[in-house]
Amino acid sequence: MLLFAFLNIGLALTLFRRNIVRFSYTNSVKKILTFAIKNKSRMLNIILIILSGIVVGYFARKLPQVKHVGSVISLIIMLLLFFLGVSVGANEQVVTNFSTIGLDALIISFGATVGTVLCAWLVYSTFFRRKGKNS
Numbered sequence: 001m002l003l004f005a006f007l008n009i010g011l012a013l014t015l016f017r018r019n020i021v022r023f024s025y026t027n028s029v030k031k032i033l034t035f036a037i038k039n040k041s042r043m044l045n046i047i048l049i050i051l052s053g054i055v056v057g058y059f060a061r062k063l064p065q066v067k068h069v070g071s072v073i074s075l076i077i078m079l080l081l082f083f084l085g086v087s088v089g090a091n092e093q094v095v096t097n098f099s100t101i102g103l104d105a106l107i108i109s110f111g112a113t114v115g116t117v118l119c120a121w122l123v124y125s126t127f128f129r130r131k132g133k134n135s
Contacts, residue, residue, distance in 0.1 A: 035043070060066055088094050094101065 057066070
């Protein structure tokens, strides 16, 4: 699992290095907006909401109320997770197949958690641990 994570990181860095010269921010935004308009989906609305939030955040970044945005976002994410749990609990197919789905989800989440902790520990011990201290 750890080896797989490092291979993915290595592949991503290689692709990033190869494409960094050809990367154009405005061209990418143009492609995303074109895709959203062609598909006539809610994607354009989502992109416009995000872009408007960026613009508002840029101009309002010095206001003291902006300091509380992180707390509000955390609260909203907790509410979204709660309502996601309510919708999963209300779905009869999920509840009846929970033993099968639950075991697979438990194995995948446990593996992902262990892999994340190991990678974080490796990065911390390699780059951030001070020399001479035993931790």
